[in-house]
Amino acid sequence: MSKRFRKGDKVRxxxxxxxxxxxxxxxxTSDTEAGGRTVRASKEQPQYLVRSxxxxxxxxxxxxxxEKL
Structure with missing residues (x-):
């Protein structure tokens, strides 16, 4: 299983x-438009929207x- 992060987590x-x-x-956790591109994601293979x-x-x-800080 891949790493899981939560809203508000500080990352690098x-x-x-x-x-x-x-x-x-x-x-x-589903296919969507985010970060200026089409994101392919699922519950098993999530992706994360982050702000610098x-x-x-x-x-x-x-x-x-x-990487979680």
Whole structure:
């Protein structure tokens, strides 16, 4: 089973300039539009909408790309 995160969790992920840190906004468990792209997700394979603390930008990541702080 992959890692699970909750809304409000502080996380880190790889970004273009190194690492970024931010907050989980939402667990995505069905196909949807988020972070400027089509997200393929399910209850078994969720993805997470996160907001960068530095830029305020939003992105969607798979759980294996996130590290809980």
């Amino acid at each position: 992920w790889n970004s273009h300039g190194g690492h970024a840190e931010g907050e989980v906004l939402k667990e995505i 603390d530095k830029s305020g930008g939003e992105a969607v990541h798979k759980p294996e790309a996130l």
